Amino acid sequence: MKTSKARVELRSDGKKVVINACSEPCPIERGMRIIGGKWKGSILWHLQDGPVRFNDLARQLGGASKKMVNQRLKEMEEIGLVERKVLSTRPVAIAYEITDFGRSSLTVLEQLKDWAEVNGL
Template sequence: MIHEKPKITVQDSGRKTVINTCTEPCPIERGMRVIGGKWKGSILWHLQEGPVRFNDLARQLGGASKKMVNQRLKEMEDIGLIERKVLSTRPIAVAYGITDFGRSTLRVLEQLKDWAEQNNL
């Protein structure tokens, strides 16, 4: 189904009726499933300049626990937004970098950042 803006009709009684509702996830919902969720946008934003080691990334995110960062990184790696590179095995050191697919989200994130700043959010 191609997502269209919902059409609202107003009946004589003043009651509003919404037609053309989505019966399956629309493009907005599908996109939010990929880049929505706590910390995903911030992680992508911090990786845009190059790979970042796990501990450095966790520090940059401030309020996120290492467990939460690890969960988000695994989710993002599974869908192809980021890639994990093992730098050394003893002690274990890994860095995360943004993929081309992940980089394709940066324009949307930039627009979201601008919108939030313009609206003092």
């Protein structure tokens, strides 16, 4: 539920305009804060078919540095989009898996992918 405060402003031509300002971020903004960060959508997309080891995921992302992938995964783990699994300690092997919450974003990402393809982006 969004809360808005209406206020009236005068334009330079003297006409009154009603401005609706949200007192908190709208649902689009809140959603973008969750999945809109650089590489987040791609990470979720690559995890949709099952757990992926860190190095494999970093390789699949191509242009992202391992440091960046690690940063994004930590952020995503904190908000519950992905889960970190320790596979072995010697040698260290870590895999990441999408959570149900993360999986719920895949419909939006699929629509974004389709939109980009249709528009030649």
